[in-house]
Structures are given as C-alpha cells and as structure tokens.
Amino acid sequence: MPSMTTSKVSRWDQHGREHVVRVAKSGMQRQLTCDTCGWRRGTQFLPWLKAEEHLTEAHQATVDPTA
Numbered sequence: 001m002p003s004m005t006t007s008k009v010s011r012w013d014q015h016g017r018e019h020v021v022r023v024a025k026s027g028m029q030r031q032l033t034c035d036t037c038g039w040r041r042g043t044q045f046l047p048w049l050k051a052e053e054h055l056t057e058a059h060q061a062t063v064d065p066t067a
C-alpha cells in the first residue's frame with residue numbers, strides 16, 4: 001500500500017480503458033475523486049479499498065495494471 005499523501009488507484013476495464021481514483025489527504029480524512037465520472041467520497045479508513053470498490057461497481061474495472 002502506498003504511503004504518499006497523494007496517490008491514486010488505477011484499474012482497467014474489460015475494454016482496456018483505464019479508470020483512476022485519486023486519493024488526497026484532507027485533514028483526518030482521505031478524499032477520493034474518480035477521474036472518469038467525478039464521484040467523490042471522504043473516508044477515514046481504507047481509502048484504497050473504497051476506491052477499488054467504486055472502480056469495480058461503477059466501471060467494472062477490475063484489472064490491476066501493476067499486478
């Protein structure tokens with residue numbers, strides 16, 4: 001898991017399109033922003049997991065390009 005204050009989670013869908021959720025530190029929270037659809041969410045815990053959930057549910061993007 002990355003330790004930078006700003007990071008991102010990227011996944012590809014079955015059409016090879018990349019979807020990116022950015023994770024920015026905001027006080028006690030992490031602010032998630034999806035580049036594809038503009039979805040935003042603040043979360044205190046497990047921001048990367050929340051990002052992955054969004055990518056899977058909203059964009060069917062489950063392929064980790066770094067895996």
Ligand SMILES: [Zn+2]
Pocket residue numbers: 034035036037038039054058059
């Ligand atoms: Zn999205």
